[in-house]
Amino acid sequence: MKLSQVRELLNAVVLTGENHLDDEVYVGFGCDLMSDVLCYAKEGAVLLTGLSNKQVLNTAEMANMNSIVFVRNKVPNNEILELAREMDILTMTTKLILFECCGILYEHGLKGANLS
Amino acid sequence: MSYELVFDVKRGDFDKAGEASRKIKHTLQQLGVSNRIIRKISIAGYEGEMNLAIHSLGGKIILAVGENKLTLTIEDVGPGIPDIKLAMTEGFSTAGDEVRSMGFGAGMGLTNMVKNADAFEITSEINEGTKIVMNFIIQ
Numbered sequence: 001m002k003l004s005q006v007r008e009l010l011n012a013v014v015l016t017g018e019n020h021l022d023d024e025v026y027v028g029f030g031c032d033l034m035s036d037v038l039c040y041a042k043e044g045a046v047l048l049t050g051l052s053n054k055q056v057l058n059t060a061e062m063a064n065m066n067s068i069v070f071v072r073n074k075v076p077n078n079e080i081l082e083l084a085r086e087m088d089i090l091t092m093t094t095k096l097i098l099f100e101c102c103g104i105l106y107e108h109g110l111k112g113a114n115l116s
Numbered sequence: 117m118s119y120e121l122v123f124d125v126k127r128g129d130f131d132k133a134g135e136a137s138r139k140i141k142h143t144l145q146q147l148g149v150s151n152r153i154i155r156k157i158s159i160a161g162y163e164g165e166m167n168l169a170i171h172s173l174g175g176k177i178i179l180a181v182g183e184n185k186l187t188l189t190i191e192d193v194g195p196g197i198p199d200i201k202l203a204m205t206e207g208f209s210t211a212g213d214e215v216r217s218m219g220f221g222a223g224m225g226l227t228n229m230v231k232n233a234d235a236f237e238i239t240s241e242i243n244e245g246t247k248i249v250m251n252f253i254i255q
């Protein structure tokens with residue numbers, strides 16, 4: 001699905017990288033453990049997480065994630081958003097909890113970005 | 117063509133941590149290395165960079181670019197790892213709460229480096245430091 005559809009389904013607000021709303025995404029990975037993203041996430045996934053620190057962006061960048069959804073209403077500070085712009089990655093924030101986000105996206109055809 | 121890039125990583129500087137890995141990724145993209153290999157090096161290098169910031173007293177990352185391989189050397193000035201075999205066990209971590217609240221400290225980093233590198237070597241001396249050398253073949 002397109003990232004614009006992800007935004008609609010999650011009723012999310014785009015924070016950075018609006019130019020990527022037309023990009024396609026096929027898989028997702030949801031967790032608050034960046035160690036696990038680095039170990040288990042397939043590239044090109046939308047990363048859904050309740051953390052909003054700088055290392056989330058670095059993790060997404062190193063693991064070639066497609067985009068980031070901050071769940072539970074998390075919004076990174078301006079410095080971190082500036083870094084996201086520099087990285088040219090789409091980030092958005094939603095009020096929904098991680099479980100709901102994953103459920104909704106899965107229901108609409110997104111698969112899990114499991115490496116194995 | 118063969119050269120080296122050196123990046124310093126400070127202990128506990130989670131604001132700057134990740135910068136070296138970003139620069140390394142950028143350099144490799146400019147060199148035209150394939151995305152698949154860049155991702156392996158980026159992930160292994162970033163795991164190493166975070167370990168320097170989290171567990172070491174400070175250290176550096178050296179990227180050596182050779183004809184058909186890239187070498188990442190990650191070395192620090194202490195405190196050293198008392199039991200390497202234990203440290204290499206998936207799930208073993210001495211990370212504290214601050215680090216865990218950032219999303220790290222699962223005890224997966226060293227094994228993830230092994231997984232991504234074509235060759236991995238680790239040596240450590242108490243009070244002297246730890247040195248990891250990883251090689252990546254570029255076709």
Ligand SMILES: Nc1ncnc2c1ncn2[C@@H]1O[C@H](COP(=O)(O)OP(=O)(O)OP(=O)(O)O)[C@@H](O)[C@H]1O
Pocket residue numbers: 035163167168170171172192194195196197203204208209210211219220221222223224225226227246
């Ligand atoms: N450079 C280092 N200096 C001293 N100790 C280290 C160093 N690197 C790793 N260690 C020790 O080895 C353990 C395992 O490291 P590893 O990278 O596998 O996991 P972690 O850093 O604890 O968690 P994760 O990497 O999943 O975030 C660490 O918890 C730490 O005790």
Ligand SMILES: [Mg+2]
Pocket residue numbers: 163166167221224225226
């Ligand atoms: Mg680690």
